[in-house]
Amino acid sequence: MTHPDDLFSPLDEPLLQRALALLDDEWLSRDADLAPVLPVVLARGVGQDWHKAGTFRHHLVGVARSLTLWGQPREVRLLGLLHSVYGNAFVDLVKFEAASERQRLQQLVGEPAEHLVHLFCTMNRGQFVQRLLAGQAQGDGSLRVELNGPAPRREVLLSAYEVAAFAVASMADTIEQWFSWQDEVFSRFPATDTTRRQTVHWAASLWPGPMRPTARMLSQVAALGRALQQHPPLAGQLPLPPVFAGCSAPLAPADEAAACALYWSVVQLDQPLVDLDGATSALEQAVRLNPWVGEPQMVLAQLYLSAGRDEDAARAARGALSQFCAWGNAWDKRVQWDAWIAWTRILLQSAEQGSWPERLDKLNNLALR
Structure with a gap:
């Protein structure tokens, strides 16, 4: 049997210092890349919108915080702060109209960051996760994925950088929002069971439920990290998150x-x-x-x-x-x-x-x- 001496990782002092800088609510106002964007997002009412275990503001800031802690570049951290503002297949929270406001957001954050945000919002994210975990990324790291909308749906070819950015953002997005209520209502994600009717399964839908941690999504986050770490063209695109031993360990x-x-x-x-x-x-x-x-x-x-x-x-x-x-x-x-x-x-x-x-x-x- 494992002795307690062998159960625990030593404290990572540099990572602790990075985390301590993000503990208070003012960290975002000190971030030169994110601070100018926050007032514009707040003006769209994100602090008043419900989202999973908190408000939409909590969610957007929480995703951006993980990406900041993980040392991601400016465009990816902005993707975290804005990742659902055009709405998507999962969340009907449209804070910017893609048909008329893309230029406004481009002026605010720059075209590269806005491109990532728009593509992340409009692609089929469930299919993205399924295809990446199925090993369908091509030799150069690119990956084909459908856009949202009615059939027949158009496919786009994501570059290796876009694949890496969306995988890392998905990891941060999952850990910020997922708990047992999500396990129930998004059963089997990304192959979600859409047959269960709320009137029959009302107990599962009663928010926020018992507030247990997720019992199934960390293993998916680990798999996303390993999909990056084990694919050389993807592994070199962005800093690998420090979770699961630098994305090397399975769960x-x-x-x-x-x-x-x-x-x-x-x-x-x-x-x-x-x-x-x-x-x-x-x-x-x-x-x-689960030591992670x-x-x-x-x-x-x-x-x-x-x-x-x-x-x-x-x-x-x-x-x-x-x-x-x-x-x-x-x-x-x-x-x-x-x-x-x-x-x-x-x-x-x-x-x-x-x-x-x-x-x-x-x-x-x-x-x-």
């Missing part, structure tokens, strides 16, 4: 689902907590199956602290921080990304100082020093 769908179930069983107090061994073992197994998200490691760090296992707690907290800083968004969306990092840093500080509170009320007094 089996069965392991993802099992790890999520184990994590949720502890979070929902389905494991006996009079003695911590059961909950600790469940979380350790969750980390073995921070939340199970963070909860495990707190259990270790409660059991007086300070060294193990410090290792778990460092591993959790590394994963949080690799994503730029939370997997467990009950709490925002910056709050997960804030609590994990408290856990790490407490483990290093051997100072975990003995009284329950003192948990409310913890502060980072």
Whole structure:
């Protein structure tokens, strides 16, 4: 059996410093590339629109934040901030009319960035994911994909750069928005089951549902990353995201689902907590199956602290921080990304100082020093 020493990645200090710069809400106003665009987008009401686990503003900014953390170039980060503003097959949120406002957006962000945004909005994104994961990218990295609309649909040939940009943006888009409600209503994405009627399956449609993390989409994100990493003409187009060991490690769908179930069983107090061994073992197994998200490691760090296992707690907290800083968004969306990092840093500080509170009320007094 794996010893706790072997479960957790060491803390990536350069990645932590990049993440810390993005923690407060003002980071976007300091970004020379994105800041001039934000007021124009906000003027279109994105802060008032519902979108998945938050507002449309939360979503657009969250995707741009991951892409910024991943060191993507200006055009790709702008794609993240604007990736659905023309609407698309999934989201009926048209903030700019493609028929009349493309020139306005081109003047704002430049033609290369606007071209990416328009193409990302108008192509069949489900088919893009399916074809890329099926290995249909050509030897030079290009990929044919249909545009949205009624049949017969026109195909376009995406360049290797466009394929890489859309794959990386799709990875960021998925981690920002996907949780169990999406698993239910977008069953089997990208081959979504469209036969289920809301009147019959109303319980699945009840937003936001139990707010479990996704049990199926991280493995797809891992596969998208590997599709880039293993195709030489695609791998050299853009910086590879630091998730899944630089997009080199796979995640089996069965392991993802099992790890999520184990994590949720502890979070929902389905494991006996009079003695911590059961909950600790469940979380350790969750980390073995899916070491690529921070939340199970963070909860495990707190259990270790409660059991007086300070060294193990410090290792778990460092591993959790590394994963949080690799994503730029939370997997467990009950709490925002910056709050997960804030609590994990408290856990790490407490483990290093051997100072975990003995009284329950003192948990409310913890502060980072």
